[in-house]
Amino acid sequence: MVKEKRIVRVAKKGKPIRQVAAVPFRLDGHGNVEVMLITSNTTNRFIVPKGWPMKGMSGRKAAVTEAWEEAGVVGEALKEPLGVYTYWKRLSGHFVRVTVKVYLLSVVDVQPDWNERSQRQRAWLSPADAAALIDEPQLASLVRSMTQARVL
Template identity: 45%
Template sequence: MLSDDFRPQNGFRRFPAFNFDMPSRAFIKLLLLLRTINRNKSETANDFERTTPPMLGLPARKRIHDRIRRLFGGMPCRVQVAALPWRAGENGLEVMLITSRGTGRWVLPKGWPEGSEPLCEAARREAAEEAGLSGKILPSEAGSFYYRKARDSGEQWLCEVRVFPMQVTGVAEKWPEEKSRKRRWFSPQVAGRLVAEPDLGALIRTFQAPATNEVAA
């Protein structure tokens, strides 16, 4: 059944209004996708998320994605955490990336929070397990990005990954996942080009080391 927002009025279908500005191309893309209302609901929401133009800022894109998921009954977004390991190198700021176990892509250490642990502490734990890193982590996130996590069943979960900067003070020679991952330091510009997610790449390229008094123990 169509909601009141979509019931024809005077021969025209009414569309929900958004409370933020969108460039005209993005708005036209939204209208075209809303015309596919009779298609599979979750597929429509996923199409919009995949085709949202990068000209929109991350907060605006996040609001659009959340609104579309609610509108079409899409699956809720699952939250993961990631550490953004950094250090002051000889030639300036450096960040560490690791390879994923499945595809060998360059990624940040990331995973699921466990129990009631703070998100920043979950990110620090993932950095230790996946990259053998220890250090001081910022309690507030530097930003977030989205990606699709493939399940063994073939289902894909939309995940929001919240990224916490971590000043690295120790690099272990052995760590739990050393046999399945590589790790390497890069400049932020190079690391931003190596990751697959555009929002994550932009976050890394523009990252600046936080003030010392902002970093947790």
């Protein structure tokens, strides 16, 4: 709650609020891209793992950490971000605009047990199916754009 109030104060001063996200992906047996979505822990909407930047950690490494904590996946984030999207987040009764830098995460291992297992579900989907389930239009567009050529 204290962090939320601090973020709201920063937003009211007109400063940008930032998060990082990971889009976990793998290639199926036919070489097609699959994307992992998770459910949010409050509304059960489909989202990608995301969170606040972490002190002493690059955005890319923070995205890898969020993917492990929220989705139980291990992998390597590509150096160049997939893109950026914005959304409105409700914090302490206020709405703040958040800009999210999105990194592709090449998944090498999916763990059956992880930190937020009891709070979330996860699903592997084609980019088109994943995009159809995502509420944020800009994020959906980024996911829809994923092809084998773009992720390799």
